Amino acid sequence: MKIERLDIDGYEEVLRVEDPDLRLLAFIAVHSTRLGPAAGGMRMRPYAxxxxxxxxxxxxxRGMTYKNAAADLPLGxxxxxxxxxxxxxxxxxxxxALGRAIATLDGRYWTAEDMGMSPEDMAVMAAETxxxxxxxxxxxxxxDPSPITARGVFNAIGVTARRALARTDLSGLTIAVQGLGxxxxxxxxQLADAGCGLIVADTDAGRADRVARGCGGQVVAPDEIVAQGADVFAPCAVGGxxxxxxxxxxxxGxxxxxxxxxxxxxxxxxRLHAHGILYAPDYIVNGGGIINVATEILRVEDREPYVTRHLKSLEATLERVLETAKQEDVSPARVADRTVEAILAEKRPA
Ligand code: NAD
Incomplete structure (x- = not known):
């Protein structure tokens, strides 16, 4: 296995890992360890x-640096x-071999599952590092981090509905959910339990029918979900x-x-801001997943209070970001980035 260090501006370490005998070509990037060891999943895809x-x-x-900082985790x-x-x-x-490549970073990078990887794959790597x-x-x-991720998203919908729609509880609101994985x-x-009406879509029609039956939602075609009339749109599938x-x-709204x-x-x-649509920045909304993973990295004994405290902190961060965005009449996405950059700057080594 050949490990080459690439010098890339703005990144602490980038490794190119290659072993033609194993048909292995991978990159490991440590964007920042300013807040703690870098953490973020491993993704396998047939890149062009x-x-x-x-x-x-x-x-x-880089996205993980922002997400971990927004979740108030001691992780880069x-x-x-x-x-x-x-x-x-x-x-x-x-x-x-990937496990051995990660081991060369001596704990400056922690991996976990992402697209194309499973808990079984993690176990194979864990034998090496x-x-x-x-x-x-x-x-x-x-x-599985997704129940905690969903809790964070539910809380964020609560915050957003309060601010955009002046609603103190979610009951009676209609939420359009894209992706039912x-x-x-x-x-x-959770939304159904809180009394919300649901409009749902998934490219897997069977899954959409099953979830809609279980939660009392209305199914629409995947290409129709974005333009549904609803109080809140909750994208839970693809990026962009x-x-x-x-x-x-x-x-x-x-x-x-x-x-x-x-x-x-x-x-x-x-553009969303100009259209009068309140956008809750994704990496704050979905930070529950990394909070869950953090309990494993940080060897947290008492998980539930740790998770609850950090989910509360995510909500508070979202409130702050949305309030600043309102005061300054700018997009919450820009305020979120600025907020995280300020946290990182505070931790800059002297
Ligand atoms: P998943 O693969 O379990 O579910 C995604 C679902 O979306 C699938 O049911 C799929 O059929 C459906 N889908 C795909 N394209 C679609 C489209 N165009 N329209 C409608 N449905 C479509 O994934 P997941 O773990 O639920 O993650 C969903 C999103 O949340 C991803 O963007 C992921 O990166 C992000 N996320 C997940 C977690 C977590 O804890 N799982 C944490 C943070 C962020």
Missing amino acids: DERAALHDVLRLS GGKAVVVGDPAHDKSPAMLA PYVAGLASGQFASG HVGEHLCR ILNERSIPTLKV AVAGGANNQLETLDDGD
Whole structure:
């Protein structure tokens, strides 16, 4: 295995990991350890080329710095990406090599599951290095993060509804939920319990019918969910859903959902603001998942109070960001970035 260190401006460490015998090509990026060891999942995808993989790892690791800081966690931002089709190209030997590559960073980067990776894959890497979270079993194993992510999204919808719609409780509101996977399904259950009406969509029609039956929601086609008339739109599927094309079609007062990278560009946050739609920044809304993973990395003995305290802190951060955005009449997405950058600047080494 060959590990090459790439010198990339703005990043503490970037490794290019290659082993042709194992058909392994991967990048590990440590964006920042200013707040603590860098933490962020490992993703495996059939990237078009090496440049696309490097671009993704840089973007995602930086995103983790922001997400971890917003969640008030003592963790920095990092990410790993592996080039290949997870269904055909992954092997135990490849995962073991990745574990050894992570070990060379001596705990400056912690990995966990992301797209194309499973708890079983994490276990293979954990045999080579202790810096692996997202394990299915073990003393501090944190398991599936999505119920905690959904709790955070539910809280964020509460904050957003209060501010955008002057509602103190969610009962009677209509929420349009896009994507009914791990996060979306848990979220729908909580919203239904709180008395919300639901409009739902998933590209898996069977899943949409099942969740709608369970939560009393109305199913619409995947390409119709964005333009549904509702109080809040909750994207819980893919990134880039809020863009120049979709935003003019929105018929909601607010957007708050679990999906990562909802804005195609930061300008789309401005566009939402100009349309009078309150946007709850995604990396604050969906921080519950990393809070859950953090309990494993930080070996938290008493998980529930830790999770609850950090979810409360996320809510408070969201309140602050939305209030500042209102005072300054600017997009909450820009205020969120600025808020996190201020937290990081405070921790700048002397
Ligand atoms: P998932 O794969 O379990 O679910 C995604 C669902 O969306 C699937 O049911 C899929 O069929 C559906 N879908 C895909 N494209 C769609 C489209 N165009 N329209 C409608 N439905 C579509 O994923 P998840 O774990 O629920 O994560 C959902 C989003 O939340 C992702 O963006 C993920 O990165 C983000 N997120 C998840 C967590 C977590 O704890 N799982 C934490 C933070 C962020």
